[in-house]
Amino acid sequence: MLKYQRIAEELRSAIEAGEYGPGDRLPGENDLMALHGVARMTVRQALSVLRSEGIVEARKGAGVFVRAFRPLRRRGIQRLASERWAAGRSVWSADVDDRRELVVDGVQVAREPVPERIAAVLGVEPGAPVWVRRRRYLLDGKPVMSAASHFPADLVADTPVVSPDPGPGGVYARLAEAGHAPVRFREEIRTRMPSAGETDELRLPSGTPVILITRTAFTADSTVAEVNDMVLDAASYILEYEFDA
Amino acid sequence: MLKYQRIAEELRSAIEAGEYGPGDRLPGENDLMALHGVARMTVRQALSVLRSEGIVEARKGAGVFVRAFRPLRRRGIQRLASERWAAGRSVWSADVDDRRELVVDGVQVAREPVPERIAAVLGVEPGAPVWVRRRRYLLDGKPVMSAASHFPADLVADTPVVSPDPGPGGVYARLAEAGHAPVRFREEIRTRMPSAGETDELRLPSGTPVILITRTAFTADSTVAEVNDMVLDAASYILEYEFDA
DNA sequence: TAGTGGTCTAGACCACGTC
DNA sequence: ACGTGGTCTAGACCACTAC
Structure with a gap:
């Protein structure tokens, strides 16, 4: 067993045994060097293992801390039920309980030229104008997701879909009123390590992956009304899909 | 801009520009040290950024290589349709095209005491016996998923569900024949960095996350017939769920 | 201001792959 | 045999946080 793995293993089991609880500070790099009689780079590598497992989080100037893990449960299918937004409730309100x-x-x-990746899904020419709605979601003050919805420009022009606050039921309720009610959704899920920009926007501690969800909303005549590109902090979410055999 | 970020950025854009294609070898650490006039640890940190983004993969003794990314598309709902397994087709055969x-x-x-985490979902007492079916899936020779299905012992005893080869339509077809046809599924998705054991079993290059899917199969009387714990190589999969509003 | 983690240097030995 | 990446040492300066 390599030195850095031994040190990582020792800290990991201490955490699992509850010697360090969520939010607690671990021994600093100097402590660990003295304790194990190794060079600083070696303890840093040990800590980097724990960081990359998402178990701990380093805060510059402060120390290394045990991370808390209380994910949101995102019920993929129920949250998008038409009865919900028809009743004036927002999609994301289904994800949280009352205490958070x-x-x-x-x-x-904003009205922008369509990004290449989206154009193919949306079924419009590259460079065609689309309306883009960007926003970020924070849970108890911590960013957990950022999203960018893309709408074909001719579908939503002069509708409340492109107003900053679309009102009760959100954009789906407004699309329905404009005669473009979504009747079917497809969610595509990828996951990878974040880019620098994503780390920044979601204030991710290094070592957590992101989940990328691309949702496509289809209307009754199978045209695409929305392509929503989401970036989720993987540690903040459990995705759930429930369906019949 | 920090040195290691500059070097990482330069390599990243070279890859995106196609100067290095999938499988190509990047300049080695010694080359990069000479090229940028920095210490070895600095180029290593630059490369570790790219590794953690899943863009490149280091092979000891050989070099650093651009990773190929050709994920499987896993259509979560269609692949589990009862018509499929009733017709004798396996669930996972829906995930691949003919060329792979x-x-x-x-x-x-094996018959084993139920793991604590599973007991709660399965609705059995902790330590009760369950049948566990473990297996691994390889795509073109590379492991992409490992899975462990858990069945309540009394439900599947003396049925082909516990035989190594359950036959056409897989375990769901056999469960159906035994009067426990699954009628509803729930899939729960988490994602995080892999443990050492998972890295090993799936032969993961460092820097790729894993996707954890826990599928629960319910029968018509709402009892749980199976809890399937899966570990997927995140770079090998795109998950897809399509459903009505 | 003292201590923390982040970055960086300049060396070293090793196991492993390729040739 | 040689070059590769993996591990490790022993220093250094910096920006940031907490007190």
């Missing part, structure tokens, strides 16, 4: 606070942040709506 | 080869590996069936 989910707020939406930095809403921006 | 998916093989099942290391099938083990």
